Amino acid sequence: MPEMRFVIAWPDGREETCYSPSLVIKDFFEEGRTYPIREFLDLSRKALTIASDRVEAKYGYPCSLARGQLARIETAGALFLNDAEARVRCQSFIL
Incomplete structure (x- = not known):
């Protein structure tokens, strides 16, 4: 299963490299685009x-790394939920 990383920039300018066990990320995000x-x-x-579901279908168990990445994104993103102008930029994909 091809894994990938994607680099994002949070509203405060901090960059983070995120992990996905699947290329499905490219179906949801576009390089250079910003998202509320x-x-x-x-x-x-x-x-x-x-x-994570794709990993489970192939190996019989969900991807703990994908779940952990989602938890980190949700925790970091919660800091910006009260800012209606807050946007996250998808900087790049790393295959």
């Missing part, structure tokens, strides 16, 4: 859940 924080969190949940 709530949309970014929603898309992250969907994409990383699908990625």
Whole structure:
């Protein structure tokens, strides 16, 4: 199963390299595009859940790394939920 990383920039400018066990991330995010924080969190949940489900379908157990990445994204994103202007940028994909 091809894994990938994707680099994001949080609203405060901090960059983070995130992990996905599947290329499905590319179906949800576009390099160089910015997303309102709530949309970014929603898309992250969907994409990383699908990625984990793909691992489970192939190996019989969900991907703990994808679940952990989603937890980190949700924790970091929660800091910006009260800012209606907060946006997250998908910087790049690393295959």
